[in-house]
Amino acid sequence: MTDQSRRRISLITGAAGGIGRALVAEFAGRGDRVLAVDLPGTGLEEVVAALGGDHLALPCDLSDEGQIAALFAQVDGLGQGLDVLVNNAAIGPTMRPTTETPTDEIRAALRTNVFAPFTLAREAAARMGPGGAIVNTVSLGGIISNPARNAYAASKSALISLTRSLACEWAGRGIRVTAVAPGYVRTPMVAGLEEAGKVDLARVRQRIPMGRLARGDEIASAIGFLASPEARYITGSVLVVDGGWMSFNQPGEAHPPVAGVPADELTRPEVPARRRNVLVTGAGTGIGAAIAARFAAGGDRVVLADRDSHSLAARAAELGGDHLALTMDVADDASVAEGFARIAADLGHLDILVNNAAISDTFKPAAEQTSADLDRVLSVNLAGAFSCAREALKLMADGQGVVINLGSINTFLPFAPRHAYGASKAAIDMLTRCMAAELGPKGIRTATLAPGYIRTPGVADLETRGLIDAVAIRRRIPMGDLGRPDDIAQAAHYLASPAASYVSGAILYVDGGWTSFGAAGDAFDLSAHEAPGAEQTAPLETTFQ
Numbered sequence: 407m408t409d410q411s412r413r414r415i416s417l418i419t420g421a422a423g424g425i426g427r428a429l430v431a432e433f434a435g436r437g438d439r440v441l442a443v444d445l446p447g448t449g450l451e452e453v454v455a456a457l458g459g460d461h462l463a464l465p466c467d468l469s470d471e472g473q474i475a476a477l478f479a480q481v482d483g484l485g486q487g488l489d490v491l492v493n494n495a496a497i498g499p500t501m502r503p504t505t506e507t508p509t510d511e512i513r514a515a516l517r518t519n520v521f522a523p524f525t526l527a528r529e530a531a532a533r534m535g536p537g538g539a540i541v542n543t544v545s546l547g548g549i550i551s552n553p554a555r556n557a558y559a560a561s562k563s564a565l566i567s568l569t570r571s572l573a574c575e576w577a578g579r580g581i582r583v584t585a586v587a588p589g590y591v592r593t594p595m596v597a598g599l600e601e602a603g604k605v606d607l608a609r610v611r612q613r614i615p616m617g618r619l620a621r622g623d624e625i626a627s628a629i630g631f632l633a634s635p636e637a638r639y640i641t642g643s644v645l646v647v648d649g650g651w652m653s654f655n656q657p658g659e660a661h662p663p664v665a666g667v668p669a670d671e672l673t674r675p676e677v678p679a680r681r682r683n684v685l686v687t688g689a690g691t692g693i694g695a696a697i698a699a700r701f702a703a704g705g706d707r708v709v710l711a712d713r714d715s716h717s718l719a720a721r722a723a724e725l726g727g728d729h730l731a732l733t734m735d736v737a738d739d740a741s742v743a744e745g746f747a748r749i750a751a752d753l754g755h756l757d758i759l760v761n762n763a764a765i766s767d768t769f770k771p772a773a774e775q776t777s778a779d780l781d782r783v784l785s786v787n788l789a790g791a792f793s794c795a796r797e798a799l800k801l802m803a804d805g806q807g808v809v810i811n812l813g814s815i816n817t818f819l820p821f822a823p824r825h826a827y828g829a830s831k832a833a834i835d836m837l838t839r840c841m842a843a844e845l846g847p848k849g850i851r852t853a854t855l856a857p858g859y860i861r862t863p864g865v866a867d868l869e870t871r872g873l874i875d876a877v878a879i880r881r882r883i884p885m886g887d888l889g890r891p892d893d894i895a896q897a898a899h900y901l902a903s904p905a906a907s908y909v910s911g912a913i914l915y916v917d918g919g920w921t922s923f924g925a926a927g928d929a930f931d932l933s934a935h936e937a938p939g940a941e942q943t944a945p946l947e948t949t950f951q
Contacts, residue, residue: 413437413438413439414436414437414438414439414489414490415438415439415441415481415484415486415487415488415489415490416433416438416439416440416441416489416490416491416492416633417441417443417481417488417490417491417492417526417530418430418433418440418441418442418443418492418494419443419444419468419492419493419494419495419522419526420443420444420494420495420496420543421440421442421443421444421450421453421454421463421494422442422444422445422448422449422450422453423444423448423494423495423593423594423595424591424592424593424594424595424596424622425494425543425588425591425593425622425625425626426442426444426453426494426495427453427622428621428622428623428625428626429492429494429622429625429626429629429630430442430453430454430457430461431457431623431626432623432626432627432629432630433490433492433630433633434457434459434461436630436634438489438490439459439460439461439462439486440454440457440461440462441461441462441464441481442454442461442462442463442464443464443465443466443468443477443495444465444466444495445465445466445467446465446467448465450463450465451463462484464477464480464481468495468518468522468526469514469517469518469521469522471521471525474522474525474526474529475529478529478533481533482533487533487534487535488530488533488534488538489534489537489538489539490538490539490540490541490633491526491527491530491539491540491541492540492541492542492543492629492633493522493523493526493527493540493541493542493543493565494543494629495518495522495523496518496519496543496545496558496561496562497514497515497518497519497558498558498595498599499547499552499554499555499557499558499559499599500557500558501554501555501599501604502554502556503554504554504556507556507557511557512556512557512560514557515557515558515560515561516557516561516564518561519558519561519562519564519565520561520564520565520568523542523565523568524568527540527542527568527572527583531572531576531579531581534579534581535579535580536579536580536581537580537635537638538580538581538582539581539582539583539584539632539633539634539637540572540581540582540583540584541583541584541585541586541629541632541633542565542566542568542569542583542584542585542586543585543586543588543625543629544562544565544566544569544585544586544587544644545558545559545562545587545588546587546588546589546646546648546651546652547559547562548561548562548563548564548565548566548587549563549566549587549644549646549652550652562587565585566585566587566644569583569584569585569642569644569922570583570642570644570922571922573641573642573884573919573922574642574884574919574922574923574925574929577641577642577884577885577886577918577919577929577930578884578885578886578930578931578934578935582632582637582638582640582641583641583642584632584633584637584640584641584642584643584644584645585643585644585645586625586628586629586632586644586645586647587644587645587646587647587648588620588625588647588648589614589619589620589646589647589648589649589651589652589908590607590610590614590619590620590648590649590651591619591620591621591622591624591625592619592620592621592622592671592672593622596619607619608663608664611661611663611664611668612659612660612661612662612663612664613651613654613659613660613661614648614649614650614651614654614660614661614846615649615650615651615653615654615660615661615842615843615844615845615846615847615910615911616649616650616661616846616847616849616851616908616910617649617660617661617662617664617668617846617847618649618664618668618670618671619649619671620647620648620649620671620908621670621671621672621673621674621908623674624647624907624908625647625908627905627906628645628647628905628906628909630905631900631905631906632645636896636897636900637896637897637900637916638893639858639885639889639890639893639916639917639918640893640897640914640915640916640917641884641885641918641919641922642884642915642917642919642921642922642923643914643915643916643917643921643922645909645912645914646909646911646912646913647908647909647912648908648910648911648912649846649908649910650842650843650846650910650911652839652911652912653838653839653840653842653843653846653910653911654843654846655843656843660843660846660847661846661847662847677904678806681705681706681707682701682706682707682757682758683706683707683709683749683753683755683756683757683758684698684701684706684707684708684709684756684757684758684759684760684902685708685709685711685749685756685758685759685760685794685798686698686701686708686709686710686711686760686762687711687712687734687736687759687760687761687762687763687790687791687794688711688712688736688762688763688764689708689710689711689712689718689721689762690710690712690714690716690717690718690720690721691712691714691717691721691862692860692862692891693762693812693857693860693862693891693894693895694710694712694760694762694763695710695717695721695891696890696891696892696894696895697760697762697891697894697895697898697899698710698721698725698729699721699724699725699895700892700895700896700898700899701758701898701899701902702725702727702729704899706757706758707727707728707729707730707753708725708729708730709729709730709732709749709753709756710722710725710729710730710731710732711732711733711734711736711745711763712732712733712734712763713733713734713735713736713741713763715731715733718731718732718733719731730749730752730753732745732748732749733745736763736786736790736791736793736794737785737786737789737790739793742790742793742794742797743797746794746797746798746800746801749801750801753801754801755801755802755803756798756801756802756807757802757806757807757808758807758808758809758810758902759794759795759798759807759808759809759810760810760812760898760902761790761791761794761795761809761810761811761812761834762812763786763787763790763791763794764786764787764812764830765782765783765786765787766783766824766827767779767783767824767825767826767827768826769823769824769873770823771823772822772823772825775823775825775826779826780825780826780829782826783826783827783829783830784826784829784830784833787827787830787831787834788830788833788834788837791811791834791837792837795809795811795837795841799845799850802850804848804849804850805848805849805850806849806850807845807848807849807850807851808850808851808852808853808901808902809838809841809850809851809852809853810852810853810854810855810898810901810902811834811835811837811838811852811853811854811855812834812854812855812856812857812894813831813834813835813838813854813855813856813857813913814827814828814831814856814857814858815856815857815858815859815915815917815920815921816828816831816832817831817832817834817835817854817856817913818856818915818921819920819921820832831856834854835854835856835913838852838853838854838911838913839852839911841911842910842911843911846910851906851907851909851910852910852911853901853906853909853910853911853912853913853914854912854913854914855894855897855898855901855913855914855916856913856914856915856916856917856921857889857893857894857916857917858883858888858889858915858916858917858918858920858921859879859883859888859889859917859918859920860888860889860890860891860893860894861888861889861890861891862891877932880930880932881928881929881930881931881932882920882923882928882929882930883917883918883919883920883923883929883930884918884919884920884922884923884929884930885918885919885930886918886929886930886932886935887918888918889916889917889918893916894916897914897916901914
C-alpha cells in the first residue's frame, strides 16, 4: 500500500534505454528505491550498479504476460508494496509504407506498447494505495500523424486513451494516471533511425521552434514531476514535451539551420545562479496569491500585480522581503504601460510572467448577451494577457524567459452559457502556441496551465447565488473533489523551472481528471465515500479559473 511517509518504491520499464537511464537517475535522485526493468542483455545491471544503493535490476520481456506475472512476484517478494509505475518501455517505429506493413508488425507494436503497459498498470494498481502514481511515456506520434509510422503511432494513441480511461476508473482510489508525450529526443533509438537513413536530424531541428532535440533528462524530469506529490491534482493529463513542435503550423522553417549538434542537446546546461524576477497578475487573492507565494518560497523576487490595491497590499505584506506590489488593471493599456515602466525602472528585467488575471462572465443565456458582455471578459482574459505578454517580452533576455498563461477546463470543454469565458480561454491557449512558435528560436518558452474547479475565496458567491452546484461538480470530477490553489501554484512553478526546459506551447490540465471523463453519469461516487477527507469537508470556496 502506498504510504507517503516512507520511501517510495518506483518501477521503471525500458530502464536501459536513453530516456530510461535518465528516468532511473531522476527517481533515484528523488530518493526513491528504483526497480529497473528491461530486456535481458541490454546492460540493465550496469545501469543500476552505477546508481549504488539498494536499487534493483529486474530483467523481463514485457511482451510476455507470463514474465510480467513473474516480475510482480519478485516485487511482492520485497514486501514493500509499490508507489510509482513508469511505463516507458516501447518498440520504435519501423517506418514502413502501409502496403508493405505486415499485420504481425501491428500486433508486435500492440503487445509491447499497449498490452504490456495495460497489464503492468493493472498489476501495479492492485498493489497501490492512495497516493500511487502511474505515468506512461507516449509520443507526439500518438497525437499528430506521420506517414509510414502506422504501428507505432496507433499504439501510442491507444496508450493515451488508456491513460485517460484508467485515470477515471482509479481516481476514486487515489491513484493518478498521467502521460508524457515526447517529441524528438536524442536517444539511441533516434540515432539508429538517423544511421539507417530514415530520419534527417538536421531537418528535424529546423522544424522545432527551439532548434534542437530533447535530452533524456528533460523527459525524465517531466515524468518525475507528474509522479510527485506536487502533481496530486493532476490525473488523465497528457503533457507534451516537444520544444514547440506542435505549435508550428506554416510552410518553411521553425528555426534557422543549426550547425552540428547544439550543445544543449547533448548536456544539461548549468542554470545561472541568480534570483529570478517573476510577475504574477491577479495576485491579490486565490490562485494568483498562491502562485506568488510559491515562487517567493522558491527564492524568486515576485511582482504581485492586481487592480485591487487592498488585497494586493495584504498579500505583499504576508510575503515580506523585497517583493513588489503593483496596482495594475490589465484591461487598461495606460495602466499596463505604467506598471511595466515601473518594473523596468525598479528591476531592469523580467524572467517569468504568469498571466493569471481573469474575470468570470455573466452566466446569461446567449439571447440575452451583448457584444459588451463579450468585450468585458475578452478585454481582461485575452487582450489583457496579450498586453502583459507583449510588454514582458521586452524585458526578457533571450534564452531565459518563460510566459505561463492561465487557461481553464473551458479551453477544452466550453460550457453553456459561459460563451465569453470559454472563448477567452480557448483563445489564450492559442496565444500560448503562437508565441511558442515565434519565440522558440529566442529560447523563450510558453505554456498554458489549465485549472479545473479550484477552492479559492474568489467566487464563492457563485454557489451562494445558485450559479454552480457543488455536489454535482464533485460527482463530475473523477477525483471527487475540487483542487486547491496550491495545486496550480506547484504546476506553475514546475513549468517555469529549468526542469521544464523543453516544454513550450503545451497545455497542462490540473483538473482532477475532469477533461478525461467522457462517460454518461457520474465520474465519482460520493455515496461510497461516507468519510470524506479534509478537502471534501472544507467550506465550499470555489472558482472557475
